Structures are given as structure tokens and as C-alpha cells.
Amino acid sequence: MNRRTFLKTGVSGLAFSALGGFNSLYADQKPRRVGLIGAGWYGKIDLWRLLQISPCEVVSLCDVDKRMLAEAADLAAVKQVSKKRPRTYGDYREMLKEKDLDIVLIATPDHWHALTAIAAIQSGADVYLQKPVSVDVIEGQAILAAARKFGRVVQIGTQRRSTPHLIEARDRVIKAGKLGQIGHVEICCYWHMRANGNPPDSAPPENLDYEMWTGPAPMRPYNQWVHPRGWRAFMEYSNGIVGDMCVHMLDMVRWMLELGWPATIDSSGGILVQKSSKANTSDTQIATFDFGGLPVVWTHRAWGDSPDPKYPWSATFHGDKGTLKASVFDYEFIPSEPGVDPLRGKALFEYDKYPEDETEKDLERHCASAIRGHMIDLLGAIDKRGKPVADIEQGYISTAACILANISMGLGRSLRWDPVKGQVVGDDEANRLLRRAYRAPWVHPEPVKV
Secondary structure (H helix, E strand, C coil): CCHHHHHHHCCCCCCCCCCCCHHHCCCCCCCCEEEEECCCHHHHHHHHHHHHHCCCEEEEEECCEHHHHHHHHHHHHHHCCCCCCCEEECCHHHHHHCCCCCEEEECCCHHHHHHHHHHHHHCCCEEEECCCCCCCHHHHHHHHHHHHHHCCCEEECCHHHHCHHHHHHHHHHHCCCCCCCEEEEEEEECCCCCCCCCCCECCCCCCECHHHHHCCCCCCCCECCHHHHHHHHCCCCCCHHHHHHHHHHHHHHHHHHCCCCCCEEEEEEECCCCCCCCCCCCCEEEEEEECCCCEEEEEEECCCCCCCCCCCEEEEEEECCEEEEEECCEEEEEECCCCCCCEEEECCCCCCCCHHHHCCCCCCHHHHHHHHHHHHHHHHHHHHCCCCCCEHHHHHHHHHHHHHHHHHHHHCCCEEEECCCCEECCCHHHHHCCCCCCCCCCCCCCCCCC
């Protein structure tokens, strides 16, 4: 997909100028005041993409790692138009107490998503919340209820919905009917993402407030995996590879096929190979999300080879007229009928417009255009006071389905979901697992009535 095509089709109907591009969209607006909670890897990636498409003012940054926080503040002072250094905080509650932010970006470890998002919503800010929405189902319900009660726009970082070549695949292949009747979808991750080893426990570094980092999660001995970026090795802070990678692919499939809740979720697996590792997340898992006769089947393996080396993290749509393979890098339509042309597309890189993408540390370059598109969609929803493409409700559905897969695997049985009641049908034991215990003095949020 080329740049001209993307600018013409746009994101969520927004119009661009091929000459002015993203930078001209909000050039005449008063800069929005922005805060970031979680100034690590993806927090900075998200924030810098927002600054690329809108003259926002980064007012506040919050992180429990003093060194990481200072580095992010120094970078923000260089990157933003005003060249001002943001205020810095070690406690998000102190930052939000100011009530002077238009938008709050949240990129903390997963176990902190619910409390920070709800507090940001209550402070009057609109929110960009990284996926997954939460680590338990009730948390997701509480964020959704808070967003609706306070009338806040909440965009979830499931940016496949704003990925140019995937928008093209949806429109050119699925919406065009080239697959025919879709009867089965496979989603997968065969990357070796699970931490494998036994790092020794140690004292946390002086720059890290480990008590605050742990927050509502159970207190574990610190080791080097925990911070930064290795915390997904532990279920205390995450939902493993399903919560990290399946949520993206499942959400992408739901968006492309306009699916709601799965009727049933069934999952099996566990730690089948990497038994000596300190990690307590599954290294092998299969989950079937049944959407009323359309099975969407997830598989991850943190060992061995991928069945298709070109699509190790992807979705494959099987129709009676052809097959669509889609990943964050490219897509491929393979027709099964003679005389029909195959179709292909690749991720959109915009180095001509954003040359800094080529040199930015740790940037997933193939995702940069998608994140920019996601931010543009967020700003459009804020202006219209409408729902963004990855609205909190959609994020809650995709996240909760993945959490239910883990619950199903743990219980060893299939779960039937009632989306109206927000409960598993006829399974008290499963319903008790919809809520995790919080470590004192932190209090688990409850869904407020709208």
C-alpha cells in the first residue's frame, strides 16, 4: 500500500492533505495538555507518535523508575515544540491531582492499567490505554463503566485497527467478498517470547520504587526480569502470551469480521516444555473462541519452529473462495478459484515524512504508521466526543476473552459467556476467578452504575 492510497482512504474517515499530511491536521488548534503514566518502552513510543501528528504540550510524566523518568523528561523537552521540560512524578495520583490534563497516555505493566485508567478518567482526561485493558475481567468492566459515566473517550492500544495495510486487507479482501464464506480463522504466535531461565532474586535497584511498582499485585522477590520489560514472565502482573499477543490478533479478527463476544471459550495447555524456567506463564496454549459457529483458534508455542516462517504472529482467514494471511508486516490473499488474481500488501513506512523513525531507539518501525493513525483517530473522537476505533468496550471484549481462555485452561473446561450479565453461565468457580485479589492497601475497582 502506498502513501497516496493511505492518505486518500484515511483513518476512520478523516481527510488528509497529501501535501500537509498528518502534521497539518491539528496545526491551528490550541495544544492539548498531555500526561504519560509509564515512561518506559512503549510509553515513549506512543507519546512521540502523538507529538508527530499534533502540537501537544507534554505537561506531566510519571514513572516509579527515577532514571527512566528523567530520561523521558529530557527527551520530551527536545521533541516538543515548546522545548519545556515536563513536570515529573513518582505517584500517578499526585500527577492527576492537578486536573490540568486533556489526554493521559498509560503504558504501565498490565497490573496497573485499571487503577491508573479509572483515576485518569475521574480527573477529567481522555485516555489512551495500552492493551490489554486489564489483568482481570472485573477491572475491565470497571474501566468501561467509568468511561461511560464520566463521558470520557478511551482508546485502547490495539492499533491493528489503524494499521494501513490491514485496513487495506479488510477492505480489498474481506469486505469485497473475495474469501466467500469464512468458516475458520487461525491466530497464532510462535515467537519465543516466554522468558526462559532462572535469574537470581536480588535487591531492586535504587532508582526503582519497587513497592509502588508492585502496587496491587502480590509482592514477589525482585529479580532482573521484573523491570524493565520482563514482567510478562509472571502471571502476577500479566496474562502471559495470551494477554500480550493473542489480544492483538483476536481483536484484529473481531474488527475485520465485525464480531462481538465469543459464545464459548475453551483452552488447554500449560508449561509443557520449559519446565525449569522461573517464569510461571504457559509455554504452550491453544484456545478456541467460538463466535456462534465460527471458530477462531489461537495457538502459541514458546519453543520449536513456526509452521509458516513468514507468518509467525498472524491471523489466517479460511474461506471457500480463498485464504487471507495477515500480520503486522504484510498480508497475502491466495485465491482458490482459477482466474482470480492474488493480492498482497506490506506495512507502510513513512521515512520521507518522519525520518526520525529510522533512528529512534527501540521503535517497532513497522508499527509507527499504525500508532500515528491510532492517535489521529483518538483526536478525531475527542473532537466529536464519539467512540474511537478501539473504544474501551472493544478493548474490554478482546481482553476479557483472553482472560477467560486462561481461566478455561486452569479449570480444564469450556466456558459459556453471558455478555449481558458479565458472567460465566452456570459456573460459580469460574466467576470467582473474574476478580483477582488486591494487595493492601490497594482496593479493587468496582463497576459504577452509569
